[in-house]
Amino acid sequence: MFALVDCNNFYASCERVFRPDLNGKPVVVLSNNDGCVIARSNEAKKLNIPMGAPAFQYQKLFDENGVYTFSSNFALYGDMSSRVMSILSTYAPQVEIYSIDEAFLCFDGFELFDLEETGKSIRKKILKFTGIPVSIGFAETKALSKIANRIAKKFPERTNSVYVIDSDEKRKKALKWLSIEEVWGVGRQHSKRLKDNGVRNAWDFVQMSDNWIKRNMSIVGLRLKKELEGERILEIESVQNKKSIATTRSFDEMYTTLDQLKERIVTFASSCAEKLRDQKTCCNTVMVFIHTNYFREDLPQCNRNAVIKLPYPTNSSIEIAKFAIDGLQKVFVDGYKYKKAGVIVMDITPENSCQLNIFENSNPKHKSLMTTIDKINKEIGNRKVMLAAEDPGRKWKMKQEHLSPRYTTKLDEIITIKTE
DNA sequence: TCTGGGGTCCTAGGGCGA
DNA sequence: TCTGTCGCCCTAGGACCC
DSSP, X not given: OEEEEEETTHHHHHHHHTOGGGTTSOEEEEOGGGOBEEEEOHHHHHTTOOTTOXXXXXXXXXXXXXXXXXXXXXXXXXXXXXXXXXXXXXTOSEEEEEETTEEEEEOTTOTTSOHHHHHHHHHHHHHHHHOOOEEEEEESSHHHHHHHHHHHHHOHHHHTTEEEOOSHHHHXXXXXXXXXXXXXXXXXXXXXXXXXXTOOBHHHHHHSOHHHHHHHHHHHHHXXXXXXXXXXXXXOOOOOOOSOEEEEEEEEEEEOSHHHHHHHHHHHHHHHHHHHHHTTEEEEEEEEEEXXXXXXXXXXXXXEEEEEEEEEEEOOHHHHHHHHHHHHHHHOOTTOOEEEEEEEEXXXXXXXXXXXXXXXXXXXXXXXXXXXXXXXXXHHOTTOSOOGGGOTTOOOOOOOTTOOOOTTTOGGGOOOOOOO
């Protein structure tokens, strides 16, 4: 048996933990630069605010309905997530942290346990210790536990937010209930094609022939079908190092000069290098891209990228920044207004088994320099030590007009309670 | 004026050597 | 020497996830 534990409206719930006055009120959390809606409380969902809604288009609706908006505060969400995950790890021998707000638990060998009661106890403990409400679904396969979770979330009164699919009858009923576009692994394109072929729900989907599914949805679709039929294909996956690491941002304004972009690219490259060092790996390829604003059809468009194969594997901020700048110089074309750029490091290998190059290798002095920089930054926080080209004056600012304090990770932003 | 960011996996198709 | 075939590797692009 697998359990899927999913935090309800996670980012919005995190904000509410420290603002209990917002319980029962519509809350939305916005993406970086306060661009799109990326999380909504149930009350906000009832106002028909869609996921991904551009905030500026919905400002009027927010004002009219007293919607509380928050800029994304990933320091807070990340910390709250690790608290939830650490509680989960006390309940099952194998836990797979699937995303910031959900985890699969493997309950093999728990056949004699009352899973519904276990689920309720998990839910109660997480709510008491973190203030985050969760929904829990149990089933024989991961894909079915996703559906069980959905049922738990959709019918909290009837299920107490815990639902177990433990019979064929319940499985069939659940499959017939879930519309095809809501099935895990079926996105927009596939659901359109499936609907064109008369598939309305997950039950219709498992009636399709293996051949058709393989041809139209590849082996991934076929695996999904088996999972929905109750055949266990997917297992708990252990944490692995990332295969690519990206740092990309949209800008607060449009950039026109190479110098402006250089500063951003160095900062992005440095951030990627830091993440590489954090997981003790090096990269062998760096990609740099720059984009104009594709929403502005009145302006000339330019989307270019450069892929740089490195002569040697490295995780030095200085070296990766240097290669990234080389890439930027290749792709930069004067005369355009750039809105977004990014650095992606790929072809990642473990730090301790990097192939040395006969002629050229990473500067050995960088290793100790980077270790020292990481150590200082970890101790004082907020990336105080950076490359000179990185914008030490912090001219560049992300739009974050509704940012909440980092209650749980910064001592000077801790919650204060006033008494009369 | 204002529309996010960070990932993974799979397949098709081309190049290339055996 | 030429041609066909197979398998491997690489890349770009598409689809999905949160």
